Amino acid sequence: MISCAEAVRQLWEYLDATVDPARRAEIDDHLSLCARCCGELEFAVEMRRLLADSGGPELPEDVRGRLNRKLKELE
Amino acid sequence: MPVRVAGTTDERAAPPERRTPKRGPRSAAGPSAGPGAERAAERKQAFRELVGTQLPRLYWAARALVGDDAEDAVQDCMVKAFERFDQLHDPVAGPAWLRRILINCCRDRLRADARHPDSVGFEEVESFSLYRKIAYEDPFPYSDSLHLDFLQEFGREDVHAVLRRLPDLYRVPLVLVHMEGFLARETAEILQVPLGTVLARLHRGRKLFEKRMWDYAEENGLLKGGSR
Ligand SMILES: [Zn+2]
Numbered sequence: 001m002i003s004c005a006e007a008v009r010q011l012w013e014y015l016d017a018t019v020d021p022a023r024r025a026e027i028d029d030h031l032s033l034c035a036r037c038c039g040e041l042e043f044a045v046e047m048r049r050l051l052a053d054s055g056g057p058e059l060p061e062d063v064r065g066r067l068n069r070k071l072k073e074l075e
Numbered sequence: 076m077p078v079r080v081a082g083t084t085d086e087r088a089a090p091p092e093r094r095t096p097k098r099g100p101r102s103a104a105g106p107s108a109g110p111g112a113e114r115a116a117e118r119k120q121a122f123r124e125l126v127g128t129q130l131p132r133l134y135w136a137a138r139a140l141v142g143d144d145a146e147d148a149v150q151d152c153m154v155k156a157f158e159r160f161d162q163l164h165d166p167v168a169g170p171a172w173l174r175r176i177l178i179n180c181c182r183d184r185l186r187a188d189a190r191h192p193d194s195v196g197f198e199e200v201e202s203f204s205l206y207r208k209i210a211y212e213d214p215f216p217y218s219d220s221l222h223l224d225f226l227q228e229f230g231r232e233d234v235h236a237v238l239r240r241l242p243d244l245y246r247v248p249l250v251l252v253h254m255e256g257f258l259a260r261e262t263a264e265i266l267q268v269p270l271g272t273v274l275a276r277l278h279r280g281r282k283l284f285e286k287r288m289w290d291y292a293e294e295n296g297l298l299k300g301g302s303r
Contacts, residue, residue: 008204012281016252018259018274043206043222047285050226051253054234055135063134063146070150071126074119074157 002026007037011044122160125169126153132170133177135231139250140181142239151180174255178265185243197279205285214298228297229288240287245280248273 007030013019014027031037059067126133133152137145156176163172206222215221229237238246251262263273292298 008206013274013278016259016277039222040204040206046223046226047205048253050229050234051249051284052256054139054231054238055132055254056231057131059131059134064130066146067130067134067149067153068127071123071153074122074153 001033002030004030004034004037007031007034008040011037011041012048015041015044015048118160121166122157125166126156126173129170129173133173135235136174136177136250136255137181138235139238139254140178140247141184142235144184148177148180148184151183152177155180175265178251178255182247182266185247200279200282200286203282203286203289205289208289212298214292225292225297228292233291233295233297237284237287237291240291241280241283245276245283248276249280249284252277 007027010019010023010027014024017024019027031041130149133149134145137148137152141148152173156173159176163169209222209225213221215224218224238250241249247266248259248262251257251265252259257265259273259277260270263270266273
């Protein structure tokens, strides 16, 4: 079985599905037996959510005002 | 760099003209009230609506890519997109089309301002695990979900502040994939580098992001158990 260090090193790639199938199977095997790496995996998922959510629908009012003014000026 | 999105064409194809009965040069309606002017007004309105709905998204993507230059980058994007609006034939492709233009505008700014050299200690970063660091340092001793508690200390401005601490080389692919939702191979195409290069920069960028999150949390008092 691959080591925790090896499994952890590629967790984001595993989540992105950019690891090759053989590697994926090795990581799956490791995760099925290692609670700590499952914790790492869960944490990686949350980290990715944090990044994905840092766009967001709100805009600071002053920024919105300036950008909207610019938009109206376009001719 | 050309911008290619489904539903658009690169060549400056003339928009389909509406067939209108030929009028003399001095028609009764006057020179400014013809179908051309009407169409221009409709086009401007459609453009404003499209950009209006996308402004928050464009702004936060620009913040992540070029920091304090974000507003200028969004303005560049609006000007360029307005000039090329006739190339957008499928309105559904509008948001993706705008994002591509924005990313190009941000890239122009990054190229013009290459402040950050690639001077990150590889060893320091490669062996770092934020998960283990949090477990080991145990910053929230009374918590039974300390990893989530750690992440919850980070507001949107904090995440952007951490991103700004990464060199462009790593921040840009990280933002394109994990904030903007592009695939690694799409990112390679946007940045015009091989896929392997993008994957390597993503790997290192993530590690660096974890490390800088911990540094930022320490420096900004985020580790005092929700005392902010
Ligand atoms: Zn393990």
